Structures are given as structure tokens and as C-alpha cells.
Amino acid sequence: MVNDTFIQTPALTVYSASAGAGKTYRITQEYLKLILHPRRSPKEYRRVLAVTFTNKATAEMKERILSKINELASGQEDVLTALCQEFAPMGVSITPTELQQRAKEVRSHLLHDYTRFSVLTIDKFFQRVLQAFVREANLLPGFEVELNTERLVEEAAGKVLENAGGDPQRQAWLWQMVERNIETGKTWNVKTSLEKLGSELFKENFRQLNDTLHVKLRDKHFLQNYFTHRQNEMTAVDKHLQGLAQQAIRYLQQNNLSTEDFKYGKTSCVNYFYKVQRGDYEAGTRVQSAMDVKENWYKIETSALQDAYNVLNPLLASICGYWNAHQKNYNTAKIIGKNFMQLGLLADMAAQVQAMVSDRNVLPLSYATRLIAGLIGGSDTPFIYEKMGTTYRAMMIDEFQDTSRGQWNNFLPLITNSLSSGGWAMVVGDVKQSIYRWRNGDWHIMASQIDADVQPSAVCRIALKQNWRSLPTVVNFNNLAFAKAVPALQQALDSNLSQDLPHDLRKQLVQTLNTAYADVEQLPQKQGSAGYVKVEQVIDNDELLAHEQILARLPELVTLLQGKGYSKSDIAILVRGNKEGREVVDALLGNGIQVVSQDMLQIGTSPLVQLCIALLRMSTGQQNPLNEAFVQHTLSTFELLAKNDLQKRWCLPDAEKTFLQNLAQRSLIEAFEEMVQHYHLNKVDSELPFLQALFDGIIQFSNRRTADVSSFLEWWDAEGYKQPLAGNDGLDAITVNTIHKAKGLEYKVVILPFCDWDLDTKANSVLWMNNDAAPFDAIQQLPVSYEKSMAASCFGEQYAAEKTQSYVDSLNLLYVAQTRAVEKMYLFVPVKSTALPKEANKISHLLQTVFFAGNTTNFEALQCKRDNDNVLECGKDTDALQTHTPEQSCGIAWNHYPSYPFAPRLRIRKSATI
Secondary structure (H helix, E strand, O other): OOOOOOOOOOOEEEEEEOOOOOHHHHHHHHHHHHHOOOOOOOOHHHHEEEEEOOHHHHHHHHHHHHHHHHHHHOOOHHHHHHHHHHHHHHOOOOOHHHHHHHHHHHHHHHHHOHHHOOEEEHHHHHHHHHHHOOOOOOOOOOOEEEOOHHHHHHHHHHHHHHHHHHOHHHHHHHHHHHHHHHHOOOOOOHHHHHHHHHHHHHOHHHHOOOHHHHHHHHOHHHHHHHHHHHHHHHHHHHHHHHHHHHHHHHHHHHOOOOHHHOOOHHHOOOHHHHHHHOOOOOOOHHHHHHOOOHHHOOOOOOHHHHHHHHHHHHHHHHHHHHHHHHHHHHHHHHHHHHHHHHHHHHHHHHHHHHHHHHHHOEEEHHHHHHHHHHHHOOOOHHHHHHHHOOOOOEEEEOOHHHOOHHHHHHHHHHHHHHHHOOOEEEEEEOHHHOOOHHHOOOOHHHHHHHHHHOOHHHEEEEEEOEEOOOOHHHHHHHHHHHHHHHHHHHHHHHHHOOOOOOHHHHHHHHOHHHHHOOOOOOEEOOOOOOOEEEEEEEEOOOHHHHHHHHHHHHHHHHHHHHHOOOOHHHEEEEEOOHHHHHHHHHHHHOOOOOEEOOOOOEHHHOHHHHHHHHHHHHHOOOOOHHHHHHHHHHHHHOOOOOHHHOOEOOEOOHHHHHHHHHHOOOOHHHHHHHHHHHHOHHHOHHHHHHHHHHHHHHHHHHHHOOOOHHHHHHHHHHOHHHOEOOOOOOOOOEEEEEHHHHOOOOEEEEEEOOOOOEOOOOOOOEEEEEOOOOOOOOOOEEEEEOOHHHHHOOOHHHHHHHHHHHHHHHHHHHHHHHOOEEEEEEEEEEEOOOOOOOOOOEHHHHHHHHHOOOOOHHHHHHOEEEEEOOEEEEEOOOOOOOOOOOOOOOOOOOOOOOOOOOHHHOOOOOOOOO
16 A cells, blocks of 8 residues: 655755745755655655746756756666655665666656646636636636736726716716826826826725625725815814914014024024925924024024014914824825726726626636635635545745735635645745735745744755856855845945834834845855956936946947857846836947847837838728838838839839738738738848748737737737747857846856836835725725835835835845856946935945945955956856857757748639539
């Protein structure tokens, strides 16, 4: 009989795996130990669930596991010996020969039963659960998972506007939204605002709102009353304060006094009355120090100024006292009011989306978490397993720091049930690499919550501190850089938090950085002292000019690296966002340097693709002069139309217009092929990848929807133009990527051109805040725009916690970026001057503090040197350790795009013989 117990002790192992610590190797080894255990069934893989977060990571994990099993089955001695040694501490004795035979048996079963090989993305696993609970989740059979929520939001926004005519309240809220957008300099297009608002519907914070709150959001009468009460409270404060200020101003006018008559002139404390009259109630240090202190009102005492003091000082004290007593509630009401009218519209958007979801029998991916929570809540977890047809006794979760609260709450009952039955679980992650909090990732679950949710005696924490990726100089540089960055960032955070916070909370928030970076130091495992790091300040008071300087130097740096033996595919340039990435791509392409970048190379940027779209528009009757001029100009640029055919400037010949009109009678695919044939578009060699990508998009669109030109153009304008050009991993080209997309990857050389992103990464975003303070608690959660004024409101403590998390996010981005490098790393730090600002609010200010201000002698131990005050170099800038010729791509590189007339492909037999 097969032993049905897992002998690992304790039952839940938490691996804290810093960058380059061999996380994938450890996961693979633990998986192999589970399924190759000699006292378990050779079909043990059916009872092991391994979960990660991306399709790429899943494919990598599958490939690693299968290749290791194959190596074991093939008798690779070193692999067999290593795994036998790992079995020994478990009290399991197995010889290499026995292990090889076991691997052969498991390999055979696994390949013939591949669908039970459960290495999945977390979303795929949740979809599998829902497939088994269609009826319980109120889903119809055959439902499809909808990934493109933008399309749902766009359609819902259109329907809300269509139906606004018969709803006066909805009209009023829409007008308020337009007016506020215009006041704040945003787009007046209310549909765009609605679409941005609708994106909240698919975020986990909205999906977790309780049903009672959803009912309130649909009650327009309740919402209007709530909003009116808040506005009336603010009006009462305005009336009282401005009335006091008006008394003071009236006195000044009656006595022919102005601000110039008082100490400090236009910035004197008397100017505060005019500020209050304008609705600005914040009293600065000068105003506060003037209360009851004559010397701060005037330089030379006169009877007029003495009388003024006697009259105005009590008014000043009354204003400040009243404002201090009402400031928190006033600011709270004001903050709530900024987004409040959108709540009712959000409920309308939610209703429209739900109707579309039901009509089309689709399930937005973000809905799955809450649906499963409803299934698990109060149910017997073995029943869930049985209905799925699978019983998992071992669970492995990768990238655990990116798990959301909702996802963890769904996994927890399954894990605890397995543990209580003698099972085993493992989670792997690194809180320092938590950079997906905007997708609800919560690193606190790994840091502490898991110990509270699972019996502490059943949890074992293991830190993987070795770095197998980077050369010693790079590892030691990062160790020291982050050891210095944490206290510097703590100081910046402390200075930016409100002084009104409770002392214990303030101390706890500042210590958050220590918690996240407690295990930052790593031990380099590669031998020698090789490696090189260069940090350079680029000084210019104009931020755009500083970026232009860096962009101009990137081609030079790439050429220098190639001269040292690095191929282009060895080099990665990492940026914070797509906008910066496109600037880098343009700079490199403009210098003839080939680039691979899936996010920044959108097919809509190609002139040839733009030409195709313009031709399709003209075929549907959109023959405006601008479109026609663009077509004529582009055809001429690519020499696709003879110059003598262009008889009139910016006007196509009549024959071409006739050809385009005839395209309207063709199907989408046929129209595209006709264009390629007629204008010889496949002769533009430099644009062939984009032409192929456009055709792929047309094929995919035709398979899913009505394949007519007009429908395709609507899809193109909405989302088609954003489709990325598929990269080719085998191409010898520079990789340009965002830091988020580079996570988990490594490159011989990493360049960070723009280390100047904001520390407060949440600025201007919408947060759902808990709201339990009277008189605002009639609605327990509210959408609030994240801004500085929240510090002096009922949301003050939540704002401070959010700011702290944003600072951690910013440092985590830097950590992920700096730990991608294997041999060399270049950091460019754009700054306005070498002097540190009073308030550090950018990552560049932090890097100035760490590398260029104060005591930097610690870096000298890393063979650091300074050519000037703006450049820090660590290690030796040697040639590549191992030069190589880039591997040839296994894909097909088009040097000719095949295109044939469409009509001969279809042949219809006119008669037939029987």
C-alpha cells in the first residue's frame, strides 16, 4: 500500500528568495522530491498543485520540471546524485539507479496523462474551479472568460450616456463631472471620464464591497441626500470663517490700513484674512506665531496699530480656533465631494456591465476571485476538490509576494485542509520584489499574515541568501546601496508624514522599510572580484533636456559595450514606463541599432500600417482631404506609386479612387490582399514585420467577429492600434523593457537611463478608503483621490499608510531593476542640481543621498573611484567575460512577404458528374 502521508516537517515552508537566489531551482527540486518519492504512487503528480502568476513563468516552470525528469530518467549522474542527497535529510534512502528507474516510470505516466500535470497560473486555476461550479456560481454552461475589460467599459459608458436623457439626476452628475474636469484642466469628454471611472469595476477593492454598499450605490436619492449634507456642512464652515475674515477686512478698510502697514508687508499675518476670504484656511507658521504676540504684528507701535491689534488678534484667534476644530471634517467632506457624484454613475456602469456579461455569457477574469470566495465561504473544502475531480495534497505557490488578499483568502481553506490531512505546502517569494501592488499584490501576507492565518508551529521560514546570478562586484554594490538607501528613505518618509500622526503609528510606518529589507544582504556565489557598476548624475534644471542628454549617450554606450565583446542581445535598457521606453527605442533605431521591445513597438506606429488603415478608411467613404494627402504622401515616400501618377499635389488619381471604392465590396481579408497586390506593399522590406502583424490581427479579428472593413476599423481605433509587435528572442538586438516586465529575467548588462521616478507612486490615483468616522459613516467605503490634503482629514492614518507603501514600491522598483544585471550595470540619475532638495520626493534624490552626499567611504571598499563629483565607478570596466556569437533565431525572418491574387484561390465547379 502506498504511504499516503507527507513526511516534510513542518507542513508549510515559506522560502524568502532574494533576486538571483535560485528560486526556480528550489521549486523544481521540491516538486521532484514530491513526485519521485519511492514510497508514493508514480502518479503522485496528480495530487500536486504548482501555481504561479504569468503564462511565461508557468511555461518556464513546466519546462524546467520536465527537463529535469528527463535528465534523471536518462541517467545524468550529477543530477541523480544531487537529488539523492536531498532525499537523505528526509530519512529516505534511494540509490541513483533506483531514482533513475523511478524517473522513467513517472515520465511515462506524466506524458500519457499530461492534462493532470497541474502547473498553472493562478487565474487558470480559479477558472478550473469555476468550471466545476457553474451552477453554484450562477453561470451558464459554456461561458467564456473575458480578458478585454476595456471593451466592456467602453460599451457600458456609451449606454450610460444614451440613457441619460430620461434621468435628471444622472444628467446633473454628468454635468458636474464635466465642470470639475474643466476646472482641473482635464478632458471635457465625459465618455473618456466614464471609461476611466468604469475601470474601477474590475479592481479587487471594488469587487470586495459588500452587498449592502452596492444597494446604497444604486439608490440615487440616498446618494444625493448624503452629498447635500456634506456640502451644507462645508458651506456652514465657509460662511462662518469668511464672515470673520470680512469683519477684519472691513475694519482695515474703515481705518485706511493695508498689509503694508504691518510687519512683513504683503506676507504679514494680516494677509491671512484675505486668504480666508478666498477660501484658503491653512494658517502658516507666521500666522500661528502672531496670535497674542504684538511684536509679530508691527515693528513700531502706534496707536492705530495698537487698536488694530486689539481688534484683529481676537478675530485671528477665532478663525484659527474654529478652523482647527472643523478642519478634519471640512477636508474630509471636500475630499469625498471630488469623486462623490461619480458613485451613482459607477453604479449605472456596473449595471450595464452586468447586463452585458449576462447577455453574452462571459466572465470577466477579475470576477473570479469573489465568486470563488462565495463558493468556499462556509463550505467543506473536500467537497470542492471532489467536484473538481482532483484532490491536491501538496501545494506550491510561486511569486507569493504578489498574491492579493482575495486570492490568499481563497487559497487558505484549501491549504489548511491539506495540512490537516497530512499534506504539505510551500510558498516562495521576496517582499523586496513586490512591484504589482497596483494589481492588488500585498506583500504583507508573506511578511506576517501567513503566520497569523496558519498555525505558527506548522510554519518554517527559510531565507535563500546566496546570489547565483551576478558577479561579486554587482552583488556587493547592491548590498551596500540598499543598506544605505533604507535609512535614507526612512528619513525622507518621516519628514513627509504628518506631524499629527500618533507617535506609535508613525514609528510603525517608518519601520515598515526595515521589515521589507531585513534580508537584503546576499552572498555572491560566483568566484573572483569581477563586475562593474557606474552611477552618473546628469545635471540640468530642465528635466526634458536632462533626458535628451541621456538619450543621446545611449547609442555611444551600446557601441562601447560592443567593442568590449558584448553582443546587442546581452544588453537590456530598463525604464519605468512605456513613454520613456518609446523614447529609448526611437533613439536607438535612429542610430541604426536593432531593438527588441514588445511593449514599445506597437504596430500602429508603423507608417506602412498607418497607410493600410488610411486606405481602408477611404474604401468606406472616409475620403477627407487630410486622409487623402496622407495616403498620397506615404505612397510617394515608399515609392509605391509612380511619380507621374501623382498629377495633382495631395490628390490621388481617379483610377486609385475607383480602386479603393471597389474594395468596399470585398471581405476584410480580400480587401487587405488586394491592397498589398495593387500597391506592392510587400516590397517595403523594413516594414514587413509590421505588415505581417497587421495581417495576423485581421485574421484574428475575422475569426471572432463580423469580418467587414467598417467593424475592423472600429476595433482598430479602440484597441487594435495598441497591439505589440511580437518580439523575437533569438534576435541579436538590444532589449528595451519596463522594470515590471523585466522581473524574473537577467541580462549581462543592464542600463537604467532614467532613475528619477516619483517616490509617491500613487499620486492622483483613486483609492477605496474605509470610512467609519461620523458623520460620514453612512457609506462605509468611498472612492477618494489620493492627494496631500488627505493628511489633515479623517483619512489621515490611511493616507500615511498608503504613502508608506508607495515609498516601499518605489524602492522595490529600484531593487528589481538593479538585480537584473549579471556583469555590468549603468545608472543615470537626472537631477536639477547637486544640492539636495528640502523634501526628497524622487528616487533620484534618494540616489543622490546614497551615492553623492555625505559619507561615501563605504563604497571605496568595493574598488570605487570618482573621476569627478558626478560619477561613481565600482569594479573594473573589463571586456566581456565570455564573448559569443548570438544564437540564431529558430523562427523565420521574412525577407519576402508572399502575397497572391485572392480570386484564383477560390474555384467553383460549374457542373459535376455523378
